[in-house]
Amino acid sequence: MSLPRYTVWGVTGVPEIAAGDDLVGLIAQAVARQAETDDDAALRDGDILVVTSKIVSKAEGQQFPAADREKVIAEETVRVVAERVHPGGVTQIVETRHGLIMAAAGIDTSNVPDGIALRLPDDPDASARALCHGLRDRLGVRVGIIITDTLGRPWRVGQTDVAIGAAGVIVTDDMRGGVDANGRPLQVTITVLADELAGAADLIKGKATGIPVAVVRGLGRLVTEADAPGARTLVRSVDDDMFRFGSAEAYQLGYDAALAELRDGSPTPAQSDRIKQQQD
Numbered sequence: 719m720s721l722p723r724y725t726v727w728g729v730t731g732v733p734e735i736a737a738g739d740d741l742v743g744l745i746a747q748a749v750a751r752q753a754e755t756d757d758d759a760a761l762r763d764g765d766i767l768v769v770t771s772k773i774v775s776k777a778e779g780q781q782f783p784a785a786d787r788e789k790v791i792a793e794e795t796v797r798v799v800a801e802r803v804h805p806g807g808v809t810q811i812v813e814t815r816h817g818l819i820m821a822a823a824g825i826d827t828s829n830v831p832d833g834i835a836l837r838l839p840d841d842p843d844a845s846a847r848a849l850c851h852g853l854r855d856r857l858g859v860r861v862g863i864i865i866t867d868t869l870g871r872p873w874r875v876g877q878t879d880v881a882i883g884a885a886g887v888i889v890t891d892d893m894r895g896g897v898d899a900n901g902r903p904l905q906v907t908i909t910v911l912a913d914e915l916a917g918a919a920d921l922i923k924g925k926a927t928g929i930p931v932a933v934v935r936g937l938g939r940l941v942t943e944a945d946a947p948g949a950r951t952l953v954r955s956v957d958d959d960m961f962r963f964g965s966a967e968a969y970q971l972g973y974d975a976a977l978a979e980l981r982d983g984s985p986t987p988a989q990s991d992r993i994k995q996q997q998d
Contacts, residue, residue, distance in 0.1 A: 724936030764938020800964020842883025
């Protein structure tokens with residue numbers, strides 16, 4: 719009996735990336751060097767490459783002076799979800815133009831030269847498609863690509879890597895309408911495969927290892943056409959988002975709405991409830 723398993727390993731030897739570098743070529747070369755000493759390291763059909771967004775941003779020229787950080791955060795922000803003042807300044811959780819909810823719009827100053835900061839890729843799914851097509855053409859194997867970045871999560875301590883771009887990979891497993899192992903119907907279960915792969919690969923890549931690419935083998939069933947729906951489809955719609963605002967922002971919205979109703983002469987919801995109770 720074959721045991722269900724998958725394996726993950728890091729691609730070593732990817733050099734420091736600069737704007738304009740051929741990322742497809744550099745990853746292919748690093749993989750080829752590994753394969754010279756380990757035949758199993760040669761890419762095969764069904765392998766999935768998990769790539770940190772940092773090297774994608776560097777290759778795409780998303781560097782800018784760190785002194786412009788606040789200005790660039792504002793440019794990348796669609797709305798402020800929540801903010802909190804602390805002794806060191808103000809922490810903002812924002813929605814980026816990519817639809818991602820993250821601190822400081824994903825602007826990063828780690829693993830870059832002093833005085834430099836990085837934006838996220840302009841279109842992570844497009845970047846993933848370019849890598850997917852490029853590596854498939856160059857190496858002649860049917861691989862998938864996931865581009866990752868690090869996010870914090872509500873109600874949970876710390877951060878984990880998630881998929882912000884994907885190509886050639888099935889990103890979710892929608893189990894709604896099926897049944898569990900006991901035959902009970904599944905009503906809401908959607909497994910986010912791309913995020914699970916991102917987190918697994920980060921155990922190998924880490925944040926300070928100099929290994930920006932990992933390979934996942936054994937999940938070839940998830941590899942599909944390069945132009946399949948990407949990670950943008952993982953963004954929850956406004957109507958489905960039960961926690962769209964932070965507490966301070968939600969309070970302010972309610973306060974502003976109440977003031978507007980008072981100015982219009984209409985009772986607020988609380989006043990309406992009291993009037994109804996008095997009538998009853």
